[in-house]
Structures are given as C-alpha cells and as structure tokens.
Amino acid sequence: MIAVDSLRKVYRTPREIVAVDDVSFALEDGEIFGILGRSGAGKSTLLRCLNLLERPTSGTITVDGVDLLSLGEADLRAARRRIGTVFQHGNLLSSRTAAENIAFGLEIAGIPARRRAERVAELLDLVGLGDRGDSHPSQLSGGQQQRVGIARALATDPAVLLCDEATSALDPATTEQILDLVADINARTGVTVVLITHEAEVVRRICHSAALMEAGRFVESGTMLRLVGDPESRLAEILLPTGNPDRTIPGRHLTLAFADERAVDPILSRLTRDLGVEISILGGTLERVAGHQVGRLRVAHDSRDGVTDDDVVDYLRAAGVTVTAA
Numbered sequence: 001m002i003a004v005d006s007l008r009k010v011y012r013t014p015r016e017i018v019a020v021d022d023v024s025f026a027l028e029d030g031e032i033f034g035i036l037g038r039s040g041a042g043k044s045t046l047l048r049c050l051n052l053l054e055r056p057t058s059g060t061i062t063v064d065g066v067d068l069l070s071l072g073e074a075d076l077r078a079a080r081r082r083i084g085t086v087f088q089h090g091n092l093l094s095s096r097t098a099a100e101n102i103a104f105g106l107e108i109a110g111i112p113a114r115r116r117a118e119r120v121a122e123l124l125d126l127v128g129l130g131d132r133g134d135s136h137p138s139q140l141s142g143g144q145q146q147r148v149g150i151a152r153a154l155a156t157d158p159a160v161l162l163c164d165e166a167t168s169a170l171d172p173a174t175t176e177q178i179l180d181l182v183a184d185i186n187a188r189t190g191v192t193v194v195l196i197t198h199e200a201e202v203v204r205r206i207c208h209s210a211a212l213m214e215a216g217r218f219v220e221s222g223t224m225l226r227l228v229g230d231p232e233s234r235l236a237e238i239l240l241p242t243g244n245p246d247r248t249i250p251g252r253h254l255t256l257a258f259a260d261e262r263a264v265d266p267i268l269s270r271l272t273r274d275l276g277v278e279i280s281i282l283g284g285t286l287e288r289v290a291g292h293q294v295g296r297l298r299v300a301h302d303s304r305d306g307v308t309d310d311d312v313v314d315y316l317r318a319a320g321v322t323v324t325a326a
C-alpha cells in the first residue's frame, strides 16, 4: 500500500511557490489512481516527490509500511526500486537497444546477466514487443517507445508504477492502446498505478479512483463510482459532462447520476407515466467506467396539476438515482 500524508513542496526561487500543498491519499494494492489537473497544478512535482527524485518540504510517504523519507542512502536506493516511473517522452537512452534500455535498472541492481536476459525477454513479451528487443529507440514509433518505457519501469518488479503524462505525446488510438496495456498489466501483476494527466480520457478509461488537482491541492478525490454518483462533483462533470445548460429551456433543471442496474430510461418513462410530468433530456454522458455502467444526465421537467419539484426529486431518489438541482 502507498500512503501520502500532508505532503508539501515549496520552491524558493526566491519567490515562494507552493507547488504541492497539503496533499494526502492512500491507495489499496492494485488500485489505478488518476490525478487530473491543468498545466502548473503541481502534478509532476507531486510525482517527483513520490519517486524520491525530489525531497518534499514536509509530509510523509509510506510504501508497504516503510516511511521513505526516514531512510538512509542504501535503504533509499532499495526503496526506489519499488517505485517505477514512466515519463511523457519515454526518456530512453538512444544509444541502447530496447532490450538494453529495459536491462539498465537490473544492471544497476546487480542482477546477473543470465537472469537479466530472462527478465528482459519476459518484459518485452509483457508489453507486446517480443520481437523488437534489438531495435534502437529511433527505430520505434512513439507508442512502441512508451512500451519500452513501461517495461523498463517494471523491470525491478515495483510495488507502484508512476506515469507522468505517459500518453500525452501520443495520438488518440495509440493512447488507447497504451492505457489498455497499463490496465492489462495492472490486472495481471497487481501493480498499483498512479497516473498523472491533463486528459480526462486517461482517467475515464482505466482509473478506479481519481483526484482533481488545482494550485497544488487535491480539491476532490474518491473512487470513480462515488465521484460520478455525486451530481455536484466537478471532477465528474469533467469526466462525464452533462454539457452547457440551456437556460432557455423551460421547467426545473436537474442533474441525475446513476450507476449499474439503475438504467435510467425506464425510470424516466415510469416517472412520466406515474406523475404525469414531461421530462426533456438536455445533455449527458453514459459510459462504462471502472467496470461499471454509469451516467450523468441533465434534464428539465415541467410539473403540473399539483405535482411539485419535490415529488419528482423524491420519485427519482426512491428509484436509486442521485439528484441535485442544476
């Protein structure tokens, strides 16, 4: 398990910049956690603290019960091997082949050559590059280079895989392939994954839980299911947008959120029949997220004949839909 408590990173440049401001979270083993935020939010700084490239100003980072910031040099080197990092541009050594790039961390860890070769072959297979071990980075596509980067990060069998905008330089189709590869590796090896990104698609596609980061802080975080089930969640609105409200449409506007068996169409048609109100769907998204069918809709209803707004809201809530005034 990885846990971060009250992490802060302040740069003095000499102007003081609080890049990471009191961030806390705890991840279960095998979780895929997405941190979504705009450029400058502090995502990369947070990641560099997590992989110990940078020392936090204060706070704690615990991996498998060990407080990383309390370790001496030798223990710290060992701890670093438990954390693998994938960067935006792969950061491969151009003079080394794919296989030699993957082997790099194993050489440093002092793994004997025979064992190293076996492990590299395993890793090349794992990332779908079984026949490209002898290629140099310049002979590989951007997506293939990222596959090598992922294999290299996994070489020392880390507990946590950190990805800093790992798909941001890739086209949409390649992005999907790389994300699906990460999800597949997570399912097969149980490695915990932290993805930082400015792209909603990355979080929507494979994350089990997520946080929205702004100005160094987590302004929201939780499981995907909880977030998308909260009609007031800003992160949910980024992930599953209901669209810009068209205020010229008459009636009371509501935002509905629902998951799994709460298929909303029959609920809305029953509501129309039972209460005699008209419902218009103004916008929304239905998606499969973290293995669940979830949806967010903005609707307008036009109550009449003594049916109040509260009656409509109560009816929807009784049917298991989360409702808030839009």
Ligand SMILES: Nc1ncnc2c1ncn2[C@@H]1O[C@H](COP(=O)(O)OP(=O)(O)O)[C@@H](O)[C@H]1O
Residues within 6 Å of the ligand: 011, 013, 017, 018, 019, 037, 038, 039, 040, 041, 042, 043, 044, 045, 046
């Ligand atoms: N080494 C550094 N020295 C000074 N300021 C930095 C340094 N690295 C990042 N920052 C500042 O910290 C803030 C967060 O940056 P960063 O972590 O790169 O955000 P993100 O990855 O979300 O775009 C920015 O204001 C940035 O200018």
Ligand SMILES: [Mg+2]
Residues within 6 Å of the ligand: 043, 044, 045, 165
């Ligand atoms: Mg960054």
